[in-house]
Amino acid sequence: MASLNDYLLVSGLLFAIGLAGVVLRRNIIIVFMCLELMLSAANLTLVAFSRFHPAPNGLPDYNGQMLVFFVITVAAAEVAVGLAIIVALYRARQTIHTDELTSLKG
Amino acid sequence: MPSYLFWLFSTLMLIGGTTVIAFRNPVSSALSVVTCFVGLAGLFIGLSAFFVGVIQILVYTGAVMVLFLFIIMLLDLKDEEKRSKSLLPVAAGLGLFIAFVVQLFGILSRSPDVKAPALDAQTLASAATGFPAKSKIAITLNEGKLPDVHLIGHTLFTQYNLPLQILGVLLLVATVGVVVLSKKQAD
Numbered sequence: 001m002a003s004l005n006d007y008l009l010v011s012g013l014l015f016a017i018g019l020a021g022v023v024l025r026r027n028i029i030i031v032f033m034c035l036e037l038m039l040s041a042a043n044l045t046l047v048a049f050s051r052f053h054p055a056p057n058g059l060p061d062y063n064g065q066m067l068v069f070f071v072i073t074v075a076a077a078e079v080a081v082g083l084a085i086i087v088a089l090y091r092a093r094q095t096i097h098t099d100e101l102t103s104l105k106g
Numbered sequence: 107m108p109s110y111l112f113w114l115f116s117t118l119m120l121i122g123g124t125t126v127i128a129f130r131n132p133v134s135s136a137l138s139v140v141t142c143f144v145g146l147a148g149l150f151i152g153l154s155a156f157f158v159g160v161i162q163i164l165v166y167t168g169a170v171m172v173l174f175l176f177i178i179m180l181l182d183l184k185d186e187e188k189r190s191k192s193l194l195p196v197a198a199g200l201g202l203f204i205a206f207v208v209q210l211f212g213i214l215s216r217s218p219d220v221k222a223p224a225l226d227a228q229t230l231a232s233a234a235t236g237f238p239a240k241s242k243i244a245i246t247l248n249e250g251k252l253p254d255v256h257l258i259g260h261t262l263f264t265q266y267n268l269p270l271q272i273l274g275v276l277l278l279v280a281t282v283g284v285v286v287l288s289k290k291q292a293d
């Protein structure tokens with residue numbers, strides 16, 4: 001049986017991979033996918049805590065899974081809006097590379 | 107969940123996550139995210155969160171990643187392979203990764219480890235006393251199974267009814283926002 005720390009280790013590693021991807025990739029779509037990875041890593045932590053720290057009646061703590069449900073829904077809405085912004089950006093600039101978006105650079 | 111399945115699914119998930127940032131082609135990256143999320147759904151199901159595992163597959167890999175693939179196809183990104191790699195962001199990303207992992211191990215080595223509490227027939231039957239005797243939840247619990255979807259529905263519509271309504275408004279706002287954003291600007 002895997003213990004709580006195993007799950008926390010795996011989700012922490014997934015979060016670190018997502019964080020590294022956000023910093024080192026220049027393509028804004030890949031950056032966006034890495035944000036999704038980080039959100040999912042947080043979801044794994046929530047579900048692991050809900051299983052390993054049960055509610056007083058002995059069942060898994062469903063408050064944690066409610067939060068996961070809300071996170072997934074908000075992430076879906078965020079993806080829809082974010083991709084619409086990326087498409088609008090591509091129409092205006094013909095690029096989605098963060099290195100070439102320098103309008104605010106002094 | 108048996109230990110070997112945990113390590114199988116977590117290895118699948120971490121390999122998928124690593125290849126997202128390793129591949130240069132955005133389509134390969136999107137398919138790696140799908141791999142990563144399939145492994146993650148396996149972990150959810152191993153944690154007896156069946157509903158969350160299923161919506162992870164349906165919403166994330168079914169809807170969100172297909173949306174990503176559509177946008178990648180629409181934008182037709184071919185120039186990534188030709189770009190020269192700059193070393194500074196790679197070094198910054200790896201440095202951040204290493205710092206985070208060192209901290210993670212530092213915290214996990216000191217935090218108490220918890221074994222999974224048993225979800226056997228006795229625990230489930232004693233939990234069934236908290237629900238009305240003829241309800242579907244109590245009947246399934248007395249059969250020795252975990253009625254995951256029923257319990258989530260019960261929690262969602264009793265304790266979390268107002269957040270659920272607000273979430274509906276949020277989805278409506280997102281839908282309207284996407285339509286407004288992607289409408290061709292008349293100029």
